[in-house]
Amino acid sequence: MGWAGYLLKRVAFAAVSIFAIVTFDFFLFRLMPGNPIQILYRSPALSPAQITSLKSQFGLNLPLYQQYLLFIRNSFTGNFGISINYLQPVSQVLFPAILNSLVLLIPANILAILLGVFAGRYAAWKRGGAADGIITGSSMALFSIPTFWLGGILILVAIFTGTLPVSGMYTLGAAYPSPLARFSDLLSHLILPLITLTLVLFGQYAVIMRNSLIDVLSEDYIIFARSKGARDAYVMRKHAMPNASLPMISIIAVNLGNTFAGAILTEVVFSWPGIGYLIYESILARDYPVLQAAFLIVAIAIVAANVCADLLYSLIDPRVRYS
């Protein structure tokens, strides 16, 4: 009962957030100077027939509140209109970009979290020592590095050594003898953006892990566990890490918005055809339907990830589960 109530509350907040995001998204593009959406559908790139159809679909001649209701309905059915840059339905542009982004984002996040947890744990263990100083210092340095510049430096290195491709997901115009060859081409393209994004994310995870571990390590139950005869490694594994992972989970979830910022910059630098790169191209082309939809998708994904984090948190912490 208690658990269900907790989850219900979190899901309700997520639902309200998504509603707020949709609303924000709608007004952002309509109330900004010049009403970009109105301008948009006078675009010479579209045929008059397309414009008429869009105008009726999005009710551009209707009062604002009716446009708003239509927008909500269209958002939930995945009808985001037509991209004026690609002249395709927005959903068809968006979907492959999302997949491409995941190919980069998932491994980068997993790697960064694993490395961050490992390094943060080691630093906390040796707190005050040289290893702690090096790890903390380099973590802070890493999240001070501008993502796009780090990417640029890696590109310089790759160009000088001539080893790795620096742009896109696949070699342009390549014909692959086998799926395996295609996959290895993908991997070689993935390496540089993956390193960039992992390094950028790693720093913050390491510092968060270290600080929450140090907080936990001074708790009374750690001293008590040691007084029962537990050795340091055991205390760390069995008592400190589970308790320190709780703030870690919350902070990772809350920071996903920032994480995505790093992803946009990485994708732009390496022309990785993901959703961040799509956003960049759409800005340059003033392709507002795509921007509107991309923002919505990214924001909803982050809210959903937060709900997952809450679920995970409640699985670890009995204080949430019971009473």
Next chain:
Amino acid sequence: MEILKLENLEKHFEVHSRSRVRRNLIRAVDGVSLAIPEGEIHSIVGESGSGKTTLGRMVAGLLEPTSGSVVLGGVDMFRSGRGEIRNLRKSIQIIFQDPYASLNPRFTVRQILEEPLRLNRLPVQEGDLLDTLRQVGLTPPEDFTGRYPHELSGGQRQRVAIARAMIVRPRFIVADEPVSMLDASMRGSFLQLILSLRKRDGITMMMITHDISIAHYVSDRISIFYRGKVVEQGRADDVVLNPAHPYTRALIESVPSFSRGDSEGSRHPEVPSDVPDPATGCMFRNRCPKAMVACEAVPGATEIAPAHFVSCHLYGGTGVK
């Protein structure tokens, strides 16, 4: 003539535990009536969670009661004109438990003492300030006015806190566990300070404490508090030497003393500690060695000796509610 009167004072909190949809009602203070005559020290004795601190905060005007009234010198603290309430707040001062948290770390002792004067639009006079410091035993006072709290010991901080309360010449002081965080060797002199201030300035005080020995030492009357209710009330000697309520007895039996040095063996209060509270009736009955069927009703107060009241069915307390 009583100066402070509490009439059927109640404070209920709604607790939403963060997961549960159902709301729990906590009756932190549940129908307390008492009167404190001018010049008396009245102690409220209870364990943590008994609602004694909530009571003190209501008396100091920091918390609005759910129902009932706090009347000081004929003025109702929560149902009077603004001006009267302002005046009343000036007349009641509070001393807190934690000497480390009760002083703003960024104020000097001088600023701490000037604050209640300024807020109550009273004149700030150097002589008054130094006198008050001297009265609470911080001598020479000139040495203390410029100091910050972190430059004082725990005992000195608590003296500053009492000086802050005294400087506006209040008619009534609420002291919430004023000595519980002081070392034993500091505690005695602090209690003596309270007694001497009473003797000289005739202040009236409500002292909230968990320690019945301290209550006995400083106060004229004692109220024993259990789960928001006064279960026993009387002159300090009567309550301590002839305790009537089973809870009071357990409390007194639990007070450690040096008598075991004479090897008579330790006492065992037969009161279990970790028992859930009953939903109705006498709140102590699940722990009470003398519980009976009648205890399912809430006991009323009985005067078992002159001015000695007990709320317990053992003494024929008639059921109410």
Next chain:
Amino acid sequence: MIVEIRGLTVRYGPEGSGVRAVDHVSLDVDEGILYGIVGESGSGKSTIAMAMMGLLPHGASVEGGSISIDGFEVTGRKESQLASFRGRTASLVFQGAMNNLNPLMRIEDQVAETLLLHRMCGRKEALERARRSLELVGLGKQVWRLYPHELSGGMKQRAMIAAAVVAEPRVLIADEPTTALDVITQVQIVNLLRQLREKLGMTVILISHDFPLVSEASDRICILYGGKVCEVGSNSHIVRKPLHPYTAGLLNSVVSLRERREIMTIPGEPVDLSRPPKGCRFMPRCGSAMEKCSLYAYDSYSPEPGRLVYCEMYSGPDGNTEA
């Protein structure tokens, strides 16, 4: 003699500067007794407890002296040797604050952990013995599988004691075990310690600021002030005829419930350990201070058999100086 402490000196902070929280303290504890240590804040009592467990916090170090518990020399040991000593030869119970148990582990698992850490039995038997131990401290079935946040302060303290005694250690060190508990619960916890000593044949060292409470339970008592021992003797001797002026002051400053007498107080402020006075540390507050007290080198005197006092008043011809 099951516990022998010789000239123990513990320093907080860097060598040369820093504060000596415990300064040349020697104690002897006979097997099977309940030994009380009384001291106010800053007396060094908790530091002694932690030093006995080899659990001094970061920044604190044993500057000199030795601690022998059941023949095991605690100082200068490696962490792994200490781990097998803790919980088995000596165990610790401390102040029942909010967080002395791991919030993410069930009560019975935290008790059984002590046995598993020392590989004393298998998981199943450990759980069995943990439950017996919980019953011994008065925690029945309904509590075994709960999490700490579901227990009251008194119950958590009992659970902590169960975990400390489950491996039947020779010595139980209880550092302020009743602080922050309700008055009725306090007596019950002290009574529990006495019962456990009899049932399990342990030696119990009860450390507290609460002189009457310690006196209620102990066979012998040691009084500490400012990191130094003031006097040691049997409970009844100390209470009836204190030798050290500080002990006398402490006795007189206790508010007694049964006899309403004038309380006497000790004047002055507690000793500032970063600038201790020359000679006797209590001298600035002592009513019987003499000129030679400022030269006092903390020799111990034994004016009566079975008693030791560290005070110049007893340096006369009657007092026998001990080495």
Next chain:
Amino acid sequence: MRGTGLFIEFLHNRKGAAGLAIVAAFTFMALFAPFISPYNPTSTNPQAFLLPPSPSHPFGTDNLGQDLLSRDLYGAQISLIVGLAAAGVAVAIGLVTGLVSGYFGGLVDEVIMRIVDFFIVIPALVIMIVVAALLGPGLLNVIAVIGFLSWAPVARIIRSMVLSLRERPFVESARANNGGSLYIMFRHIFPNVSSVLYGNAMLAVSSAIFTQAALVFLGVGNVTSISWGGIIREAYTTGALTAGDMAWVVPPGIFIFTLIFGFILIGYAVEEIMNPRLRGGGSG
């Protein structure tokens, strides 16, 4: 008195002293750019474009023949102006909302905190890109966009401190003595949150510098002023990067990095002094 003590402790903190030195150096660079730059950063020279590093042009020139060293020196101005101003906006909004939310509690708190949650969770950079693109270039626009989208974390921290402070006995004592809400907020609560505020303000400055550079790099924001992000962007768009022109790309990145790092160091040093547990060692 207590304030100067803390400042001395700050100077003794290695991170704090290093951070302060870095920030001071860049402030000097920004203020005196007109005097220390060898060339006018915007004067083009068709005869001297894409020069490699040389004694007369230590970092070479760009495709318009502008001296890159001079441009890098001038770049400090925009980073510091935007960083400080945007952080100022964010901290001011965060402080006020955090104080109000924490002090008054109840429904006000509930509503403000849900808004804060919303602003923390949403991908701020995406909104910044969109809004900055819609608003068009301009220094004030960039400051506003960054400021108005970065206040939420500050509000959250301030609120949690206020929540604990408002229950402190010294606050209650002032209330019991007829102290009004405004008095208590300014006299008791604000001075006690200010220390945490300083640390967070420094972190806000560092993230505003980062964001400004990122926005310019993405081609939105104040693209017309000389800024480090813009210099790096020009290196990309002109192909200087793929041509391996290190002197064009490396220095502005190092400058951004160092300045951000400086502010982060100061922020952490302030936090460490406030929360000694993080220092490692000490009493653990």
